[in-house]
Amino acid sequence: MKTAVVLITAIVAQAFGDVCLTKGMKAIAGLETSGAGLSELLSQVSHIGLQAMQSPMVWVGTLLLIVFFVLFSAALSWADLSFVLPATAFGYVLNVAAGNYFLGESVSNRRWAGALIITLGVLFVSRSGERTSETPRDEVAPGVLE
Amino acid sequence: MMTALLIGLVVLGGSAGDVFITKGMKQVGEISTLNARRLVGIFGRAITNRYVLTGVLFMAVSYFSFLGALRLADLSLVLPATSVSFVITTIGARLFLKETISAMRWAGILLVCIGVALISIPSQP
Numbered sequence: 001m002k003t004a005v006v007l008i009t010a011i012v013a014q015a016f017g018d019v020c021l022t023k024g025m026k027a028i029a030g031l032e033t034s035g036a037g038l039s040e041l042l043s044q045v046s047h048i049g050l051q052a053m054q055s056p057m058v059w060v061g062t063l064l065l066i067v068f069f070v071l072f073s074a075a076l077s078w079a080d081l082s083f084v085l086p087a088t089a090f091g092y093v094l095n096v097a098a099g100n101y102f103l104g105e106s107v108s109n110r111r112w113a114g115a116l117i118i119t120l121g122v123l124f125v126s127r128s129g130e131r132t133s134e135t136p137r138d139e140v141a142p143g144v145l146e
Numbered sequence: 147m148m149t150a151l152l153i154g155l156v157v158l159g160g161s162a163g164d165v166f167i168t169k170g171m172k173q174v175g176e177i178s179t180l181n182a183r184r185l186v187g188i189f190g191r192a193i194t195n196r197y198v199l200t201g202v203l204f205m206a207v208s209y210f211s212f213l214g215a216l217r218l219a220d221l222s223l224v225l226p227a228t229s230v231s232f233v234i235t236t237i238g239a240r241l242f243l244k245e246t247i248s249a250m251r252w253a254g255i256l257l258v259c260i261g262v263a264l265i266s267i268p269s270q271p
Contacts, residue, residue, distance in 0.1 A: 002178070073167060073192065078176040081168040082239040082247055082255070086232060089258040092265050114264030121257030128251035133172075133244050 003079050003130050007087055010071035015094035017064030019102050024057030079130040086125045093118050152215035153227045159208030160228070161235040163201045165242050170197030172243075225266035232259045 028051045052058045075084045093115040099105040174192050179185065192198055215224045236255050239245040247255075 070189075073171055073198075074177050076168045077171040077174055078178075080239065080245045081164055081243060082236045082245045082251060085164060085235055086251075086255045086258045089232065089262060092262055096265060110267070111265050114261045114266075116261070117257050117264065118261030121254040121259075121261060124254030124257060125251055126254075128248050128254065132246035132248075 003075060006071050006075050007084065010068045010075070011088055011091045011094060013064045013071070014068040014088070014091045015098050017061045017068060018095055019098050020057045020061030020064060022061075022099075022103060024055040024061055025052065027055065027057070028052060080132055083125060083128065083130045087122055089118055090122045149215055149219045149223075152211045152218065153224060155211035156208050156215060156224070156228055157231045157234055159204045159211060160231050161238050163204035163208060164235050165238040166197045166201030166204060168201075168239070168243055170195040170199075170201060173197065222266075222268045226263040229259050229262035229266065232262065 028048055072084065072088060096107055096111055096115045100107045171192065174188060174195055177185075177188055179188075212224065212228075232255055236247055236252075240247050
């Protein structure tokens, strides 16, 4: 239950974080790489970086991705990596749906099929139990567990 | 050749990063409190854990290799190629974290891997 709540929150934070980042970054002019030298590219990248730091959307997106990473790591403190990692792949499905809904991105049949296959895979993984490795319980600091 | 090397670094760096972070977080111990002061303490222990820090370093290597690979090859090649990392990370979890991967879990992971590859190949070539 705890795992489900933490991972679902993480996945939703990641999907919205990606949407915010995309919205913020799309409002900034893209890289002009053709025929540009290294110094020209570097100055373009730093210019984009400065603009990105002034975009509230980019900040919100970055914050949400930090939330994702903290929750992801928290789940790893008790659940298997081989459970948590594929489970968070459901984020790809949310990303496809959110990109379609919030950003108006067109989604091909192949990508919807991919989303379906991921969903199926996550269902399989979620049926496999969240923990198989043993913890050296004596290594856990007393008072952490309630 | 350089592209293959960089994609290899993206995948191996990401997988090694995940394995190290898991190892570190297991040492930090199961988080089962919502008490703010305790959470801050746990957070402090996590970000000073040697394994967690090593994991973050590997992730940085993976990320910069990803950026480097994008300079040489299209996202349409790089992104699907990185879906292999689900399998590589699982092998790492089995070898180094002693996790047991049941047939059910392997099936799920392979489906996720295929689905991610399908999603990340762009529609218009």
